[in-house]
Amino acid sequence: MTNSIKDLEEEAEVIFLIGTNTTENHPVIGYKIRQNVLKRGAKLIVADPRRIELADLAEVYLPFKPGTDIMLINAMMHVIIKENLLDKEFIEKRTEGFEEVKEIVEKYTPELAARICGVPAEDIVKAARIYAEADKAAICYAMGVTQHSKGTDNVKAICNLAMLTGNIGKPGSGVNPLRGQNNVQGACDMGGLPDVYPGYQKVEIEENRSKFEKAWGVKLPDRKGLTLTEAINAALEGKIKALYIMGENPMLSDPDSHHVEEALDNLEFLVVQDIFLTETAAKADVVLPGVSFAEKDGTFTNTERRVQRVRKAVNPRGNAKPDWQILCEVATRLGYPMSYQSPEEIFEEIRSLTPSYAGITYKRIEETGIQWPCPDTDHPGTPILHKEKFVRGRGKFHPVEYREAAEMPDDEYPLILTTGRNLYHYHTGTMTRRVAAIDQHKPHNEVEIHPRTAQLYGIKDGDMVRLSTRRGSIKLKARITENIKEGVVFTTFHFGEAAANHLTNASALDPVAKIPEFKVAAARIEKI
Incomplete structure (x- = not known):
């Protein structure tokens, strides 16, 4: 998030939600948005193929066809430029590339978007005006935007919209991706991506590589690795012989589950480190028992970049150990001694190598977390990014064109399937389906x-x-509801016995992020 959660509750005058079922998937943030609308009069724009709960509070609801995000956003930009609602001073002083985007969106009229997206042209115009005319307007999105074969372009379009109206670098504004799990942001910050070291330091840059080689005492590769989806494909092709999977259940969470199962079965060796025997762990040669959040010390970094302490509340059961201890013992047995004594010692190493974390210490976050970047111990943290300038200097507009999803309805598969979560279960149900009260309800x-x-x-x-x-x-129950668009069907991926990801498309990947197209698949349905 470029801004803070508090902004969504107290500062934003307009909040544009696209591809996020906020009250179900991010309930705390959803509550704060609701409070802003009901108590402070903030205006909501909701764009989602399903009529989510917050649509009932929206000034305008845009039930657009799955996969037409760029068409919708470009049409909003078309209106803003045509009606001279753009922030000319911000564009001139702080951005580059605007003219090319202006030329591109000229053809994206509300009438064209209405035909493609399936929403009234007048609603697109209304949404554009509400967003552009506000002094402080925030955009929130989630995986409804990113899990497409053009997810990166979707995000670029959103950034274009924010820069067009000057809604970057000030309170109550910004581009705010809502993280779906408690430490997804922290995992990315720590280098849990195939192309960066901690702090998003690119592996191809020799200066970065040399710094980490010196700190860790090993020679590091000079090229980026594979994403999860690419690793599964490589396992199927025999290019990867072994996998070590931690806290992940790709048998349910990855697209085309049959493809995933075939890939895992093709491995020579599979290790799974988790807190329960998941569908993936059941296939492992070795299972290493980790511990839950309540059984370990450390830090989590949340969706607003806030680094927070995590403290052990109960002792681990049996032979289970914190993840860092397991990793240290495995590495030591493999010939690379790792002798950290505590999570705090590890965090001190993180600070020494990661400029955005350099000023954060356990003592400073004893009671209240700090938002990175925090370059030194006198720095208060950064609630709002890009206040004076962008990291690259000027913000870059990216012209993006609409293109259809990789798989469109046809005579054999005439419907669009889109997938997601519900309020009652979390991700692959590894924890929530073991809670009797929740599972009885859903x-x-x-x-x-x-x-x-x-x-x-x-x-x-x-x-x-x-x-x-x-x-x-898959076989499952029908739920008839007007909250879904005609011609579209929706289901969740929490249930192993009727897993949505048996159906999703593993072959359609975003060319940059390599994320699969979970949100659009051609489907058919029949009564049993």
Whole structure:
């Protein structure tokens, strides 16, 4: 997030939500947004193929067709430029590349977008005006934007919209991706990506590599590694012989589960480190028992870049150990001695190598976390990014063109399947489905279908149906609701016995981020 969660509750005058079911997937942030709307009069724009809860509070709701994000955003930009609602001073002083984007979006009229996106042109115009006319307007998005074969372009389009209106670098504004799990931001910060060291220091840059080689006493590769999806493909092809999987359940969370299973079965050796015997751990040659958040010390970095202390509340059971201890012991047995004595000692190494964390210490975050970048111990942290200038100097506009999703409906598969989460279960259900009260409330998977779509197939609420794509089929209950667009169906991936990711498309990847297209697949449905 460029801004803080507090901004969404107290500062933002307009909040544009796109591709985020905020109250279900980020309940605390969803509550704060709701408070801003109800108590301070903030205006909401909601763009989502499903009528999420916050759509009921929105000034305008845009139920756009899955995969048409760029068409919608470019059309909003078209309106803002045409009606002279842009921030000319911000564009002139702080950005570059605007003219090329202006030329591109000229053809993205609201009328064209209405035909492609399936929303009224007048609503697109209304949304553009509300966003552009506000002094402080924030954009929030989540995986509904990124999990596409053009997810990177979707994000670029959002950034274009924010810069066009000067909604960067000031309170109540910004581009705010909402992280889906408690330490996703921290994992990325620590180099849990294939192309960077901690602090997003690129592996190809010799200066970065030399610094970490000196600190760690080893020679490091000079090229980036593989993403998770690429690693699974490489395992299937026999290029990767062994995998070490920590706290991840790709048998349910990755697209085209049959493809994943075949890849894991092709490995010579699989290690899984987790707190429960997940569907993935069940396939492992060795399972290393880790511990939950309540059984270990350390830090989490949340969605607003706030580094916070985590403290052990209970002792681990049996032979389970904190992840850092397991990794140290494995590395030592492999011939690379790692003798850290505590998470704090590890954090001190992080500070020494990661400029954005340099000023954060355990003592400073004893009671309240600090938002990076924090370059020294006198620095208070950074609630708002890009206040004076962007990291690269001037913000760069990127012209992005709309293109269709990789897999579109046809006669054989006439519907669009989109996937996500619900309020009651978390990710692959590894923890929540072991909680009896939660599982009793939401014990099985469902597929949401619009009444008119259901009528076409003779399906009634509660019927068992077969949902199919080119990857396979699952059986689940039908839930008839007007909260989903006609011609679109929605289901979740929490349930192993009816896993949505048996159906999603592993072959359609974003060319930059290599994220699969979870949010659009051609599908069909039939009553059983």
